[in-house]
Amino acid sequence: MKTFRKVTSLLLAALMLASLAACGGSSSSGSSGASAPAASSSAPAASGSSAAPAASSSSSASTESTESTEPESDLVVDGVALLLCGAISDMGYNYGAYLGLEKIAEMGYRTNYTENIADTDCENMLRAFSEQDYELILGHGYQWAEPILTIAKEHPEKYYFAYAAAPCDESEIPENACYLQALEYEAAYVCGAVAAKETKTGVVGIVTGAPAAMQVGNINGFREGALSVNPDINVMYVMTGTFTDPAKGKEAALAMIEQDCDVLLHTCDATGTGVIDACNEKGVMVMGYGGDQRELAPDLMATSIVVDTAVGFARQIDRIADGTFGGIDKAGFNTGVVYMAPWGDNVSEETVAFAEQLVEDISSGKVVPTENLVSYE
Amino acid sequence: MGNMSLPAFILAVCTSMFRLSAPLLFASTGEIMSEKAGVSNIGLEGQMIIGAFTSLLVSYETGSVTLGLLAAGVFGALSTLVITYLGVMRKQNQSVVGLMFNILATGLTTYLYRMIYGVSGVAPTIDTIKNIHIPGLSDLPVLGPTVFSQNLLVYLAIALSVAAWYILNKTKLGLCIRAVGENPRAAQAAGLDVIRYRAACMLFTGFMAGIGGAFLVVAINGRFIDDITAGRGYIALAITILAGWNPLTEIAGSMLFGAADALQLRAQTLGFSIPYQAFVMLPYVVVLVSLLLFGRNAPAPRALGMRYEKEGR
Structure with missing residues (x-):
């Protein structure tokens, strides 16, 4: 009886721990709903033309869409990560970002995302992703403005961009960090x-x-x-x-x-x-x-x-390729990062x-x- | 700047006060019951979110809001078994267990929701319950649109608070519950099964918190979103203490918070040049100040949160 109790207690404790991880950490693996692929399968990091049939299980025909980004995926960027403070089920801002990432995955990039990150955990989460095999990391929201400044200095080999206004003067932004400031x-x-x-x-x-x-x-x-x-x-x-x-x-x-x-x-x-x-x-x-x-x-x-995150990502990848990445990137209507949805009948x-x-x-x-x-x- | 006369403004605040306080009212009534029995149930937030999730799931799948509400209560109640087992029977620290439970519940509901409905641009939505119209009463001047035109759950919340007060103070059952929370050893000597009483009170708490969480889905938004309760469980905990563990005072406490929240949202629309933080924190400041003014001398149940050993010292 006593051992039974011990075992149950342990099991319950383990369950709670597991849920802690599920809730705070990268819930991508957990949320494998019909349309929420974890997208962490490893695509061959070779050249763009042979870009792997993207990570998401459903997208098979991906070669045609890689053309536009083909030169970049040559070496510079292969893995792309998206970090969100909200939930991808918010039917708006974070959901849009998630859809953008899916498009990026269809282009043949290796993608991953994590969501529901508390403001205070942003820096740690960025660090964790930096230590993995992702070259381009997007922090989607104003919460990422400061953390990216810190982490970009720690990991000069990676590229970071925040969908946020820069927290400092443009001259103080590290070379590998960029603030995409959609207008x-x-x-x-x-x-x-x-x-x-x-x-x-x-x-x-x-x-x-x-x-x-x-x-x-x-x-x-x-x-x-x-x-x-x-x-x-x-x-x-x-x-x-x-x-x-x-x-x-x-x-x-x-x-x-x-x-x-x-x-x-x-x-x-x-x-x-x-x-x-x-x-x-x-x-x-x-x-x-x-x-x-x-x-x-x-x-x-x-x-x-x-707010079209896919365009935002593609834009940064282009900028990395032609060496203009960094600083504050102001993107308005004319870039396609922001646009008006079709008008209603009302x-x-x-x-x-x-x-x-x-x-x-x-x-x-x-x-x-x-x-x-x-x-x- | 406002397009509204002052009386109309006050009426609007009062009307919305009921809506905003109802979820808190359900949850804190439940919490009073378990704390009176000596269990410090920090898992209120978790029980609320489980209720919110269950109500959406069941209402959406069966098309019946009543079933959804019942299921929310039942699953809210069942979910307390985790805390009861670890915090009461296994004598672990109730605050720690409660906090862990909240994290578990938030993660679990999100996980299950995504597993069942996935992620899309439009989430499964149910029709929210309508406000009632009582012939005669709803047409009264002032009281009609405020007090007599709410949805049924609002009245249920108030009625249950009153009922909880009656049970705690006027019945033998209430006496037993209070005895278990004040002096469990004496209660045991009088032949009460302390653990069983505490477990039963926890079930009631979970039921109430479940309905409170379901209110957000069933009466306000009609859909479930990650972490939809947004900290209301913790506010309900504060109201429990503010009310000095008295369900009648608790009605006033919940209404106070609801009124402050309703007021701040409306005051903002008037365009005063005050930092928005001042508005947003108003409800919390009101609760804190009232806690200072009225909460000091409130007698907490003496055995609250303490582990209970059947035998021994």
């Missing part, structure tokens, strides 16, 4: 302008997660865009302080809708799904973030700010035409939204 605020500007065109009450709103540079930029972009169309418009914002609490996101959106807000943009990942829920409940026009979120509100989704044709023109004008530099990543008040 999301350009897209937020378009959203603001469209919101101002479409609103009937004269009140529009944006729900954000944390005062990170890009989020602040989005608030400012949204506001500037709205004011450019209608100087009397009331632009509300709520900073929820979280990217993972949909219940709070919903409440924030309801608070705005109560105050006559009738077009909402969210830029806060899983919290934002709550914003979409609130809009569905109240029949209010909504704009998504991260990927095309139309499926979450088929009739009410006006558009989404799409947006009037006139507004759609206006918005498309605006996107074109911003890409060509005719309209230049102000970049303000510092203060949103």
Whole structure:
């Protein structure tokens, strides 16, 4: 009996330990759902043309898509890793990044990812991945800005890039680190302008997660865009302080809708799904973030700010190949890293035409939204 | 700047207060019961997230929200067996076991969810339950839209708190539970099976926490997302202490937190130039301050968190 108890205790302890690992560490191996390949199988590191039928089990015909990246995979980059602070099931920002990585895997690169990393673990996780066989590592989000600075110095042989604003002066960034600063605020500007065109009450709103540079930029972009169309418009914002609490996101959106807000943009990942829920409940026009979120509100989704991680990765690989990697890489509409998802039927044709023109004008530099990543008040 | 009159603003805060406090109310009512019996159940967050996951799974697969809720309660309750076994029967440190349990539950629910539904752009979603309309009452001025137009679970949460208060203070069962938590040795001498009482109270806690977690899925979001409870279990723990282990005070405590949260989200929309952190932390500050003001003299169950040896010193 006594041994039985000991054994059970040990087993339970082991179970808990295992779950610790499953929860904190690279959950890629665990989350082998239908569409979540761990993608850690080792592809031959040889040249690009013979690039292995990518890591993910389903993608077999991958040779044709390797062409564009063929020269780079010659030696420089073979393994690509993606590190996320949120969950790939957030149906937005992190999910989009995960899809991007899948595309990269289809091109023949060896890929791996890990998710749900606590802010305080970022540095350790980067170090762990650096010690493995990955040449290019992306930290997707503002949480990675500082850690990448530290780790890039420790591992000069690897390439790092953060999808974030740089935490320091460009001259202080190590050669093997790059900050991909997508100009999301350009897209937020378009959203603001469209919101101002479409609103009937004269009140529009944006729900954000944390005062990170890009989020602040989005608030400012949204506001500037709205004011450019209608100087009397009331632009509300709520900073929820979280990217993972949909219940709070919903409440924030309801608070705005109560105050006559009738077009909402969210830029806060899983919290934002709550914003979409609130809009569905109240029949209010909504704009998504991260990927095309139309499926979450088929009739009410006006558009989404799409961040294309696949393009982001490919861009960095190109830059490594031609030796221009490093520094701050600002990528707007004209690079394809950020773009507007297709417009919904709930947006009037006139507004759609206006918005498309605006996107074109911003890409060509005719309209230049102000970049303000510092203060949103 | 606001497009809203002050009375309308206050009404909106009150309405949303009920929604925001209901999950906390369920969980802390449960927690009071187990702590009264002497078990410090830190695993509240874990039990909530298991409830949230189960409610989605069962509601989505069967199409019945009622079944989903029941299943959430049952699985929440069953999940406490881990803590009961290690923390009560095997006399391990209850805080450590509870914390480990929370990590286990978060990881496990994410794992199972991905295994069953994978990852996609649109997660399985259920229809959330609707607010009720009571003829007459819901049309009252002020009270109608706030108190009498919530969903049924909100009323259930309040009713269960009152019931818990009644059971703890007015029935023999409550006396036994309190005895087990205050002085287990004496309770044992009086013929009570301490372990069994504690295990039963833990089952109740798990049931309540499960429903509390399910509230987020069934009444608010209609879908499950990793870590959807977002720390509400820990808030419920704080409310338990703030309320001095009294279910009636606990109603007030939960409402206070809910009101502070509802207020801060709305205050932000008014565009004051105050750092957002000041708003976001408001509910937590309110709880901390109330804890300082009212929580000091609250008599904790004397045997709370202590290991219980049937025989010996």
